[in-house]
Every structure is written in C-alpha cells, then in structure tokens.
Amino acid sequence: MICVDRMEDDIAVLEIGENQFRRVERTLLPDDVREGSVLRLENGKYIHDYRAEKQRKEEMLRLQKAVFSPGRKKQEEQK
Numbered sequence: 001m002i003c004v005d006r007m008e009d010d011i012a013v014l015e016i017g018e019n020q021f022r023r024v025e026r027t028l029l030p031d032d033v034r035e036g037s038v039l040r041l042e043n044g045k046y047i048h049d050y051r052a053e054k055q056r057k058e059e060m061l062r063l064q065k066a067v068f069s070p071g072r073k074k075q076e077e078q079k
Contacts, residue, residue: 001052002039004029014039 005013005021012029014022030048033039038053039046 001049001056002041002046003056004033004035004037004039006035 003015005015007013007026008023010026011023012026012033014024016022024046029039029046033046033048036053038049038056040049040052041047
C-alpha cells in the first residue's frame with residue numbers, strides 16, 4: 001500500500017512501507033490526491049485506490065473507537 005504522507009510544494013512524499021518514503025513530483029499523481037490518499041502503482045503509473053483508502057479509514061476509525069471508547073477505562077480499572 002502506498003500512502004501520501006505529505007505534500008511539499010511540487011513534491012509529494014509517499015510512504016511505501018513502514019518507515020520507507022519516496023519523494024515524487026506531484027505531476028506524476030492523479031489530480032484529486034491529497035495527504036492521506038492511498039495509491040497503487042499500475043504499469044508504472046500511480047492510481048488513486050479509493051477502495052483501499054476507504055478500508056484504511058474504516059480501520060483507523062475502528063481502532064480509535066477501541067482506544068477512546070467510554071467503557072474502555074472502566075474495563076481497565078476492573079482488571
């Protein structure tokens with residue numbers, strides 16, 4: 001999975017693996033890409049992967065709810 005980590009002027013910094021980054025020209029990316037977008041490389045071209053991006057966002061929300069849910073603190077206190 002390739003994620004857009006940040007934009008710096010005409011450069012996009014892509015996270016291509018855990019703690020592995022690549023700097024590419026923004027002109028090589030689809031116009032609608034922004035920080036947090038998920039991409040895939042297909043035939044040497046970056047494609048916006050909407051399905052993977054949606055799944056990633058859903059997973060992050062699930063994890064946030066698990067960490068910050070109101071009942072979590074009470075469960076920890078009972079242990």
